[in-house]
Amino acid sequence: xxxxxxxxxxxxxxxxxxxxxxxxxxxxxxxxxxxxxxxxxxxxxxxxxxxxxxxxxxxxxxxxxxxxxxxxxxxxxxxxxxxxxxxxxxxxxxxxxxxxxxxxxxxxxxxxxxxxxxxxxxxxxxxxxxxxxxxxxxxxxxxxxxxxxxxxxxxxxxxxxxxxxxxxxxxxxxxxxxxxxxxxxxxxxxxxxxxxxxxxxxxxxxxxxxxxxxxxxxxxxxxxxxxxxxxxxxxxxxxxxxxxxxx
Ligand SMILES: C[S@@+](CC[C@H](N)C(=O)[O-])C[C@H]1O[C@@H](n2cnc3c(N)ncnc32)[C@H](O)[C@@H]1O
Numbered sequence: 001x002x003x004x005x006x007x008x009x010x011x012x013x014x015x016x017x018x019x020x021x022x023x024x025x026x027x028x029x030x031x032x033x034x035x036x037x038x039x040x041x042x043x044x045x046x047x048x049x050x051x052x053x054x055x056x057x058x059x060x061x062x063x064x065x066x067x068x069x070x071x072x073x074x075x076x077x078x079x080x081x082x083x084x085x086x087x088x089x090x091x092x093x094x095x096x097x098x099x100x101x102x103x104x105x106x107x108x109x110x111x112x113x114x115x116x117x118x119x120x121x122x123x124x125x126x127x128x129x130x131x132x133x134x135x136x137x138x139x140x141x142x143x144x145x146x147x148x149x150x151x152x153x154x155x156x157x158x159x160x161x162x163x164x165x166x167x168x169x170x171x172x173x174x175x176x177x178x179x180x181x182x183x184x185x186x187x188x189x190x191x192x193x194x195x196x197x198x199x200x201x202x203x204x205x206x207x208x209x210x211x212x213x214x215x216x217x218x219x220x221x222x223x224x225x226x227x228x229x230x231x232x233x234x235x236x237x238x239x240x241x242x243x244x245x246x247x
Contacts, residue, residue, distance in 0.1 A: 004038035011117050045118050054126025059098035075103050077211050077230040077239030078165045083107040087163040089151035094123045102140045110144045113151050115190045120148035155201035166202040169213040170194050212240040
């Protein structure tokens with residue numbers, strides 16, 4: 001089966017011939033919001049203005065830093081250890097999940113939930129097929145399981161204490177225009193804020209703690225009832241922590 005066919009089958013999208021059309025002309029002809037292009041060297045979603053494709057750039061940099069002994073603030077906020085299980089409720093490009101998978105190692109597990117079917121399909125393909133220079137990183141990434149689901153529904157169906165850490169990195173309310181790696185994602189992603197019902201379920205499902213990433217100074221923490229904030233002293237993003245035993 002052609003790669004493009006596999007994506008169409010998974011997403012329930014029609015498979016159309018390219019007919020030597022440019023991608024904007026293809027979008028115009030079929031009057032669609034975007035197309036998935038499955039080329040041998042790259043699979044991407046094209047919206048007429050931007051391309052979305054999986055690339056684990058940031059994860060590689062962070063893992064290199066961890067290996068050289070630097071502190072990764074997400075890992076610290078999670079108190080993540082080898083063998084832990086992580087439920088990443090907002091998978092997106094998967095950078096945080098890859099870092100988690102590196103720390104938890106082969107004895108741990110990382111399951112990523114992503115509500116956008118296109119993002120989930122591209123990232124699932126990417127983490128199974130992208131090759132880092134380092135074999136260890138490639139095999140680390142292959143340990144992540146991707147599920148296309150909304151986190152609230154998934155949490156509701158999950159037994160208490162199923163994962164050591166439950167993690168959220170919701171789209172920021174104010175886009176960070178300087179951060180270009182999230183710009184294409186905003187077109188495809190669910191931008192809804194978290195709510196307290198989701199946090200209640202997350203705490204039930206977590207064995208150790210729930211961690212929420214937000215911008216420094218965000219009013220989201222107060223709205224969600226999270227008062228323990230961790231992170232670098234001057235970092236633009238910080239982590240809200242809710243420990244299981246505090247609640
Ligand atoms: C800021 S991005 C996450 C980035 C990710 N942590 C990374 O390292 O690449 C947030 C992602 O969560 C997804 N999302 C938002 N609401 C969701 C929900 N209810 N269930 C699952 N995924 C959701 C968005 O579609 C988006 O892809």
